[in-house]
Amino acid sequence: MKPSTDPKIFFAELTDCIDARDLHQEVPPAHLHDWSDEAAGQPLGLVTPRSTIQVSAVMAVCARHGIPVVPQGGLSGLAGGAVPSDGCLLLSLARMNAIEELDSAVGTMRVQTGAVLQTIQEQAESEGWMFALDLGARGSCQIGGNIATNAGGNRVIRYGVMRDLVLGLEVVLADGQVLDLMQSMKKNNTGLDLRQLFIGSEGTLGIITRAVLKLSPGVRGANTALITFTNYDQALQFLKQAQTAFSGHVSAFELMWPDYYQFALKTLCQADQFDREYGYYLLFDVQSSHPEQDYPQFEQLMADAFENGTVDNAVLATSEREIEELWQLRDCVSEILSINAPTINFDVSVGLNQIGIFADQLRATLDERFPDLNKLFFGHVGDGNLHLVAGPVQGGKAIEHAIETEVYRTTRDFSGSISAEHGIGLHKKKWLGYSRSEAELALMKLIKQAVDPQGLLNPGKVLD
Numbered sequence: 353m354k355p356s357t358d359p360k361i362f363f364a365e366l367t368d369c370i371d372a373r374d375l376h377q378e379v380p381p382a383h384l385h386d387w388s389d390e391a392a393g394q395p396l397g398l399v400t401p402r403s404t405i406q407v408s409a410v411m412a413v414c415a416r417h418g419i420p421v422v423p424q425g426g427l428s429g430l431a432g433g434a435v436p437s438d439g440c441l442l443l444s445l446a447r448m449n450a451i452e453e454l455d456s457a458v459g460t461m462r463v464q465t466g467a468v469l470q471t472i473q474e475q476a477e478s479e480g481w482m483f484a485l486d487l488g489a490r491g492s493c494q495i496g497g498n499i500a501t502n503a504g505g506n507r508v509i510r511y512g513v514m515r516d517l518v519l520g521l522e523v524v525l526a527d528g529q530v531l532d533l534m535q536s537m538k539k540n541n542t543g544l545d546l547r548q549l550f551i552g553s554e555g556t557l558g559i560i561t562r563a564v565l566k567l568s569p570g571v572r573g574a575n576t577a578l579i580t581f582t583n584y585d586q587a588l589q590f591l592k593q594a595q596t597a598f599s600g601h602v603s604a605f606e607l608m609w610p611d612y613y614q615f616a617l618k619t620l621c622q623a624d625q626f627d628r629e630y631g632y633y634l635l636f637d638v639q640s641s642h643p644e645q646d647y648p649q650f651e652q653l654m655a656d657a658f659e660n661g662t663v664d665n666a667v668l669a670t671s672e673r674e675i676e677e678l679w680q681l682r683d684c685v686s687e688i689l690s691i692n693a694p695t696i697n698f699d700v701s702v703g704l705n706q707i708g709i710f711a712d713q714l715r716a717t718l719d720e721r722f723p724d725l726n727k728l729f730f731g732h733v734g735d736g737n738l739h740l741v742a743g744p745v746q747g748g749k750a751i752e753h754a755i756e757t758e759v760y761r762t763t764r765d766f767s768g769s770i771s772a773e774h775g776i777g778l779h780k781k782k783w784l785g786y787s788r789s790e791a792e793l794a795l796m797k798l799i800k801q802a803v804d805p806q807g808l809l810n811p812g813k814v815l816d
Contacts, residue, residue, distance in 0.1 A: 584708025
């Protein structure tokens, strides 16, 4: 029997598996976009389920009727991954936000994936633990979206990306089947690790409803410094020295080019703490449970770096207030975006030893073609991730496309990734072939076809 596509019948079946107050045929405007500028299609409606059972039932109804589903989290994505497509049902995980269990003995947390990142961080901290993922949208992004995009953030150099922080998952497949992968063992060599199939898949293979998260021992503070270099090679040398001195426990290695640094100072109305301009500015952070005990070692590292010429100048924070002021330089990106609007924001990665050359070449290319554009470079350079804010962009979509083409072409020439941590979504799909081979793309399509044969889950995202 052919499934009915009559909207009345479809919505009537939805009301049998979800409370009427959680079903909206009039979609609130906030659900029609994320932080990207990708155009929204016209959705059929919005559901806000409260349990995995309800998500499963909704997906089963959609599968019978051939209705596509776009999962939504905190809508803080920059790649258009949560933008509705025409004729889809939006499925928001916002009501599934419970922290179900925190095991203080072993350091794990079981959560529903609508939980907000900052809430998870605060809950872990209250029990003497730390959830290591951290990024600027912490107060609004949901952990499900972080998992679906394999988020990175400020602490990847020490703790890794989301793939390293997820021990278990629960996933609802396109036909409503629930896949229980919630085992929390760190060692489980029983064939393919299916968790990794869904982490970073941007909701195209399944809807992640629950997760077991890995926590790290809590920290009570950090030793922080703002360091300057003349050239990029010095920054690489200092990274090696710092990792050696602190046995791989460096928590942040955030490099800022002069254009970004000066713009951040102006935005924050802060005075420059150095008497001249340098080639690079590093926000360097080592977290620990006893930062005051580690401070002599921190000072010695800096003294050695000065002596051997690795570091040109440095300011060491001596209070929590000074640490906060230094981090404001790196965290004021949203204000910088607003001042430079409209902007195009890039999130790419290349080999760690190539970032300096890559940035120089990319700047030269953009300066030649777009001389009036502000180009602000910064990033989590310790893990090979470079960000670029370009703006204000005048001339509409044609100019935006031209700028993006130059950035991604240069990234391809360096065998880099067009998306280090923001995902592909709609926005970067046309350039995916710059970072993935034809064989890789073909295999990704085969997996999508096998797991979601009707193409119902987040259609048009990542792959056509």
